[in-house]
Amino acid sequence: xxxxxxxxxxxxxxxxxxxxxxxxxxxxxxxxxxxxxxxxxxxxxxxxxxxxxxxxxxxxxxxxxxxxxxxxxxxxxxxxxxxxxxxxxxxxxxxxxxxxxxxxxxxxxxx
Amino acid sequence: xxxxxxxxxxxxxxxxxxxxxxxxxxxxxxxxxxxxxxxxxxxxxxxxxxxxxxxxxxxxxxxxxxxxxxxxxxxxxxxxxxxxxxxxxxxxxxxxxxxxxxxxxxxxxxxxx
Numbered sequence: 001x002x003x004x005x006x007x008x009x010x011x012x013x014x015x016x017x018x019x020x021x022x023x024x025x026x027x028x029x030x031x032x033x034x035x036x037x038x039x040x041x042x043x044x045x046x047x048x049x050x051x052x053x054x055x056x057x058x059x060x061x062x063x064x065x066x067x068x069x070x071x072x073x074x075x076x077x078x079x080x081x082x083x084x085x086x087x088x089x090x091x092x093x094x095x096x097x098x099x100x101x102x103x104x105x106x107x108x109x110x111x
Numbered sequence: 112x113x114x115x116x117x118x119x120x121x122x123x124x125x126x127x128x129x130x131x132x133x134x135x136x137x138x139x140x141x142x143x144x145x146x147x148x149x150x151x152x153x154x155x156x157x158x159x160x161x162x163x164x165x166x167x168x169x170x171x172x173x174x175x176x177x178x179x180x181x182x183x184x185x186x187x188x189x190x191x192x193x194x195x196x197x198x199x200x201x202x203x204x205x206x207x208x209x210x211x212x213x214x215x216x217x218x219x220x221x222x223x224x
Contacts, residue, residue: 031210032210034212034213036215041199041218041220042217042218043117043201043215043216043217043218044201044203044215045215046212046213046214046215049212051210052210089154089155091155091213093210098157098160099145099157099213101154101155102154103153103154104154
């Protein structure tokens with residue numbers, strides 16, 4: 001059974017610092033990995049989708065890497081801003097075509 | 112562009128009452144549709160998914176049911192709500208491939224009293 005873990009569970013950084021969020025999964029047989037952002041009381045917003053054949057994806061200040069063989073993905077957010085405060089979730093599409101989510105990392109960026 | 116709508120946004124219901132949450136997708140055809148629940152302090156739990164009209168797969172035994180009467184409409188229902196049904200319900204869609212990106216609605220907050 002695929003298990004997805006996100007460490008740390010919570011993170012607080014001062015504005016301007018780079019954020020590094022980690023996601024690990026136990027079964028490397030995945031189709032893709034997706035990073036989401038969730039604001040309190042809101043739905044999930046897709047940030048980046050990395051196909052299993054890719055090693056990274058970039059969008060603006062966001063960069064996500066994927067090392068399928070070691071079961072890891074890292075989301076980097078450069079020059080963090082208070083507006084980046086949210087919960088970040090990763091999810092992998094397993095070999096059955098279903099998404100398995102991590103519990104998320106709650107990020108607070110202080111001005 | 113594709114959009115997903117989910118309603119109602121907030122619902123407060125007494126124990127034993129029925130439930131109907133609706134989700135519709137626009138701008139795409141034959142999407143895979145999903146219902147997730149997010150309980151306080153817990154991760155997302157997949158409740159149901161559908162790959163086509165009338166095709167529903169249930170992930171966990173529970174007090175809820177789902178239906179897909181039209182290609183882009185997904186409904187979550189219950190005949191009698193339990194206290195444990197309280198939570199944040201999220202509808203999502205993806206293209207009909209295993210490598211498709213998943214997009215979520217804004218969610219429905221259900222409180223059962």
